[in-house]
Amino acid sequence: MADKMTIIDIIRAHGLLMPETENEVREFESKYDVSNDLPDDWDDPLAIIKRGPQELTQIRIIDDESIDEEINSLGMAARKGNDLPEHLIEKMKKQHRNEP
Amino acid sequence: MKTEEVECLLLAISDKENDSRVAEVAFTELYRAYSKFLHSVLSKAIKDMGICDDHIANTIVNNTFFKIFNNPLVFSFPNGASTDGTFKAWLCKVAKNELLAKIDEFYDKKRFISLDRVNAVTVFSTTELDEELIQTVNHNELEKVLNILSDRDRHILMTLYMYFEKGKKTPSDVISLLCDMHNVTEANIRKIKERSEKKIVEYFSKRNILKPIKNGR
Numbered sequence: 152m153a154d155k156m157t158i159i160d161i162i163r164a165h166g167l168l169m170p171e172t173e174n175e176v177r178e179f180e181s182k183y184d185v186s187n188d189l190p191d192d193w194d195d196p197l198a199i200i201k202r203g204p205q206e207l208t209q210i211r212i213i214d215d216e217s218i219d220e221e222i223n224s225l226g227m228a229a230r231k232g233n234d235l236p237e238h239l240i241e242k243m244k245k246q247h248r249n250e251p
Numbered sequence: 252m253k254t255e256e257v258e259c260l261l262l263a264i265s266d267k268e269n270d271s272r273v274a275e276v277a278f279t280e281l282y283r284a285y286s287k288f289l290h291s292v293l294s295k296a297i298k299d300m301g302i303c304d305d306h307i308a309n310t311i312v313n314n315t316f317f318k319i320f321n322n323p324l325v326f327s328f329p330n331g332a333s334t335d336g337t338f339k340a341w342l343c344k345v346a347k348n349e350l351l352a353k354i355d356e357f358y359d360k361k362r363f364i365s366l367d368r369v370n371a372v373t374v375f376s377t378t379e380l381d382e383e384l385i386q387t388v389n390h391n392e393l394e395k396v397l398n399i400l401s402d403r404d405r406h407i408l409m410t411l412y413m414y415f416e417k418g419k420k421t422p423s424d425v426i427s428l429l430c431d432m433h434n435v436t437e438a439n440i441r442k443i444k445e446r447s448e449k450k451i452v453e454y455f456s457k458r459n460i461l462k463p464i465k466n467g468r
Contacts, residue, residue: 162412168409173337182390183295185287192309199316207357
C-alpha cells in the first residue's frame, strides 16, 4: 500500500516551508536563488558577537488594506497627488506576495 | 562546504577561550558560508506568514549565529553524512524556533500558556492523499494553487503550517496569536484553514493530478 501524505507534507516536501531535512534544503535551493540575499552583517559578522541577541521591536502584518495604503502614500509622494498606473500597483502587490 | 570543514570551524569556535582570534576567523567563515541561505529561508517564511520583514530576518539570523558562537558543539553530523545539508537543515530549525519564540514574545502569549494548554485542540485536518498521485505534483503547481487563495487566507494557512508539529496538537495560544495577528476570530481561523485546504484539493482534483483518498478530522 502506498504511503499517505497530507497537504502540509506535500507543501513542505516541495520546499515551500522552512526546510527541516536535507531533502527539503535541496528542494528549497533548487527553487530559490539565495546568492544575492546579503544579510546586514555580511561585511562585519563579528558585530553579531559584540551586539548579542536582539528582540523584535515591530511586527507589521501585510494585508490588502496596508498594501493599498502604502501604494497610495507612495503614489501621492512620487507623483505629487496623482494615482499610480495600474501596472505598477499590480507589480507592487506581486512583490508583496513573492511572485516573480 | 564539506562536512569536515564545517566540523573544523565549529571546533575552532568552541575553543574561543583559548584562541579568540582563530575562533573569530572561523565564525566569520561560517557566517559567510551560510548566512545568505538562512536569510533567504527566513525572508520567504516571514513573508509567507503575512509579516512585513522590517529587519526581522536579520534579527533572527543575528540571534541564530550568536547561539552558534556560544554553543557550537551542540550540532554534529550524523554518521555517514556526505554533504552539509544536515547542517543547513539544523540551522533552519534553530532559526525557526527562534523566529516563533520572538513572535510569541512580541505578542506576549506566554503568560496565557498554563491555562490554555489544558484546552489544546487539534486544528489540522488529516486529509490523506495517495503517494502515487502526489508524485505528479510539482513546485510550480503548488505555488499556483497557494496564490489562488486570498493573501490573508494564504498567510493564515502558512502560519498554521509553520507552527505545526507532526503528531502533536496545536496549542490554543498559537490560535489566539493568529487571531491577534490577523484580527480574526478562532472560528474564522478554522473556517479559513478548512476552506483553503478544500480549495487546494479541488484544484488538483480538477486537473486530475491527485485525488483525496480519505478526509478525516
